[in-house]
Amino acid sequence: MQINNINLKNYRNYENLSLDFSENINMIIGQNGQGKTNIVEAVHFLSFAKSFRTNRDKEVINFGKDSAYIKSSIQNIDDSYTIDIRISNLDKKAVNINKNPISKISDLMGIVNVVVFSPEDTKIVSDTPSFRRGFMNKEISQIKPLYYNILLDYNQTLENKNSLLKTQNPDTIMLDIYDEQLSAYMEKIIAYRKDFIKQISVIANETHGKISSQKENLIINYSPNIKYEKKEDIFKLLSSSRADDMIRGTSSKGIHKDDIEIMIGDIDIRKFGSQGQKKTATIALKLSEIELIYNMKKEYPVVILDDIFSELDINRRKMLIEKLLNIQTFITTTEKIDIDKEIKYFEVKDKNVNVL
Numbered sequence: 357m358q359i360n361n362i363n364l365k366n367y368r369n370y371e372n373l374s375l376d377f378s379e380n381i382n383m384i385i386g387q388n389g390q391g392k393t394n395i396v397e398a399v400h401f402l403s404f405a406k407s408f409r410t411n412r413d414k415e416v417i418n419f420g421k422d423s424a425y426i427k428s429s430i431q432n433i434d435d436s437y438t439i440d441i442r443i444s445n446l447d448k449k450a451v452n453i454n455k456n457p458i459s460k461i462s463d464l465m466g467i468v469n470v471v472v473f474s475p476e477d478t479k480i481v482s483d484t485p486s487f488r489r490g491f492m493n494k495e496i497s498q499i500k501p502l503y504y505n506i507l508l509d510y511n512q513t514l515e516n517k518n519s520l521l522k523t524q525n526p527d528t529i530m531l532d533i534y535d536e537q538l539s540a541y542m543e544k545i546i547a548y549r550k551d552f553i554k555q556i557s558v559i560a561n562e563t564h565g566k567i568s569s570q571k572e573n574l575i576i577n578y579s580p581n582i583k584y585e586k587k588e589d590i591f592k593l594l595s596s597s598r599a600d601d602m603i604r605g606t607s608s609k610g611i612h613k614d615d616i617e618i619m620i621g622d623i624d625i626r627k628f629g630s631q632g633q634k635k636t637a638t639i640a641l642k643l644s645e646i647e648l649i650y651n652m653k654k655e656y657p658v659v660i661l662d663d664i665f666s667e668l669d670i671n672r673r674k675m676l677i678e679k680l681l682n683i684q685t686f687i688t689t690t691e692k693i694d695i696d697k698e699i700k701y702f703e704v705k706d707k708n709v710n711v712l
């Protein structure tokens with residue numbers, strides 16, 4: 357997997373920018389606020405057609421402009437591609453692959469697989485379940501794009517059901533229809549999530565053992581909101597919860613309340629883990645994403661390290677770089693870091709990017 361180049365127009369603080377990338381490490385150096393992360397954010401757009409920093413696409417459009425453009429040529433194990441993305445204030449986002457418009461974002465997923473390391477990653481381990489669900493959803497979608505479509509359908513149906521539950525006298529026939537649809541979606545989503553956690557838990561435990569001096573195992577368990585896996589049983593559960601849901605005006609049961617349990621030995625690290633344990637577990641999880649994608653796709657993803665070196669001690673930095681040998685990597689940092697590997701350096705200053 358390799359991103360050969362990127363061209364940006366009216367993207368964040370860049371009116372026009374063209375960069376050619378190394379197949380190895382690309383280190384982007386600059387002080388805070390200069391636009392380092394804007395470049396790797398655009399790289400991430402090539403994978404998901406969205407930012408890893410905001411859910412509002414229009415935030416990436418240069419102030420005063422109507423549209424932002426991203427264009428890139430990519431080579432993966434299957435073929436070469438040109439990806440064009442237009443984000444507009446005036447109409448819907450448009451994505452073209454080899455000059456052909458796509459009808460759904462899942463058509464883009466899997467062409468460019470990207471794993472991002474950022475200071476926010478510790479929230480996967482230490483924060484609310486929504487961060488862990490987001491972790492699952494993003495990674496499964498890269499490996500199995502169909503999952504993304506099913507999840508979108510689930511969320512839309514759930515939104516429709518919740519809107520109906522908030523009305524004075526909800527139509528029970530319509531609620532039955534929504535529950536049947538939700539049950540079918542949940543059966544598939546639960547199966548995807550179970551399989552994902554089963555695979556990544558093994559890799560994460562092995563990785564944790566290599567990067568940690570601790571002897572305890574890193575244990576990752578899927579913690580579903582509902583115990584049933586078949587749509588018929590799920591439908592019965594949703595039906596039995598309806599009276600309470602009508603009182604509350606929202607759906608109390610479903611995969612939108614799932615979680616992941618992360619343990620070191622018998623310690624729930626979200627509640628009782630030290631900062632060191634949380635950082636090590638987080639790195640193990642993120643590295644496991646890389647290995648899982650390789651196992652499934654037979655090629656490594658592109659890796660982004662966004663301002664994380666200041667968060668890591670020397671040993672963790674060294675370990676992380678060693679794990680990324682032979683993987684195209686983008687690093688943002690405020691200072692030049694010498695690494696025993698081929699590096700292409702970019703300096704970002706005053707809206708200009710120069711190769712050092």
